[in-house]
Amino acid sequence: MVEFGKGEFLPMLKARLYDFTLFFTAIAVAFGLGDLTLDKNVFFIALFIYWLFSTLYNHLRITAQNGTLKFDYGISYSLSFGIFAGPIGLFIFETILRFTVYFSRKSSKTADEDEFWDTFYNIGAHALIYSIGYFLFQWGYQVFDKVPFGFWILMCILTVTTTLISYTFLSMAFYIMGEIKNVQQAVRFFRESNNWLDLGKTAFTNGLLLLLLTEQKWEMVVGLFILNYLVSRSFHSKSQSIKNKIERDKFEQMAYTDFLTRIPNRAYMDKKMSELNQAGETIGIVVADIDKFKLINDSYNHAVGDRVIQHFANTLKSYLSEVDYVFRSGGEEFTMILRNKSLRQTIDLVEKIRHGVETSSVEVDYQSEKHNVTITSSFGLYYFKVNEHTSMEKGYIYADQLLLQSKELGKNKVTVKDEHSRKVPVNAM
Known part of the structure; x- marks a missing residue:
């Protein structure tokens, strides 16, 4: 279904003329070229079954949008019904179905502003598309009847053909509204909206339905519809x-x-x-921050300060393994959780990070010039077994206190404590 968004009056008028041209052309084809030769009881049974299940399937259809134009799509069963009932029967079916959908959306207050007028497009376009499918089937069946699997080959051809016609009608609507400018955009629109699996599903479902309709195996028709509904609903x-x-x-x-x-x-x-409070593993929790960060903001500006923080975060992250964590726990403060390492390995890693920060630089823009800014950082490392004596939250507090000691000792240092040590060793680096 096509729903036209707000636009200029002239394109909207052209769009409405296009809708009604399709609608009245469909009437002319149905009653001028069509002939309802089916038994009335057979026709009404088929009509009721198709109307019922097509109405149920409607809420499973997918809505897409191209600019201001919206349309929805999903598997259509109109091809099999059109071939079975002919253009007149198809027009009756499409009219009943599309107005059922319209009144359903009106009652649920999900209808768009132009839903009523768009219903005429849906009736006309679908009746025309699958009437063409009907006439092509009448001609093609004579050709493919003697070919192995000819019926299924023909159904596949008809599915592709009617789909192309459908997207041609849609592309014309989009062109009138200015949403599609050229053929290349129309081709891209078709490619992005279709895949071969959907086309194959449509072809074989409609083919099987047509065979069952021809045999008037109503229970199997209903069964196939129910199966399709359950599969579609599950998907x-x-x-x-x-x-x-x-x-x-x-x-x-x-x-x-x-x-x-x-x-x-x-x-x-x-x-x-x-989460780690439940793990009971031995870890190193590290709190780090940038030394003299306020001086950077005062010397440059906050944009430069932000760039320095980003650089610091990326530097810390670059040294960590997949099982480690790094968080921004404050303004220029970061916390790392180092796992699966001995105390010596943890200390060596933090010292390696400290040295990496000190020896790197970050390029910043300040007053239309490039500047390379270097920084140093201080670290507090607390190494412990989680919840043996200390929770993660307390471990973080201890690491933060160790960071303060690194600051007091002159910055650009790593201060470490193992929970089993009585004295806090300070690495003066």
Whole structure:
């Protein structure tokens, strides 16, 4: 279904003329070239079954948008019904179905402003498309009847053909509204909206339905519709669940990510600390910050200060393994959790990081010139077995106190304590 957004009056008028041209052309084809030769009882049984299940399937259709124009798509069963009932029967079916969808959306207050007028496009376009499919089937069946699997080959050809016609009609609507400018855009629109699996599913489902309709095996027709509905509903539910999970993960990532450095923030640090409290492993918790950071802001500006913080965060992160963590726990303060290492390995790693910060520089823009800024950093390392005597939260407090001792001893130092040591060793580096 096509829904036209707000636009200029002239394009909107042209769009409405286009809709009604398709609608009245469909009437002319149905009643001028068509002939309802089916038994009335057979026709009404088929009409009711197709109307019922097509109405049920409507809420499983996928909505997409191209600029200001919206359309929805999903598997269509009009090809098999059109071939079975002919253009007149098809027009009746499309009219009943499309107005059912319209009144359903009106009652649920989900209808768009132009829903009523767009209904005429949907009736006309679909009746025309699958009437063409009907005439092509009448001609093609004579050709493919003697070919092995000819019926299924013909159904595949008709599915591709009617799909191309459908997207031609849509592209024309988009062109009238100025959303598509040339043929290349129309081709890209078709490619992005279709895949061979969907076309194959449409072809074989409509082919099987047509065979069952011809034999008037109503129970099997209903069974096939129910099977398709259950499969489509299951796929739709799983897709919605995956979509919801992706959205939840995205929001969670936003909530737990520091906007400036793109590394985990204090909230995520608290969450991880709570989890690690249950692990009972031996870790090193490190609190670090940038020495004389206020001087950087005062000497340059806050934009330069932000760039320095980003550089510091990236430097810390570059030294850590996959099992380690780094968080921005304050303005220029960062906390690291180092795992699966001995005390000696942990001290050596922190010293390596300290040296890496000292010997690196970051290029910044200040007063239209490039400047290389170097920094130093101080570290407090507390090494302990979680919850033997100390929780993660207390370990963080101890590491923060060790950081203060590094500052008092002249900055650019690592101060370390093992929870079993009575004395705090200070590495003067």
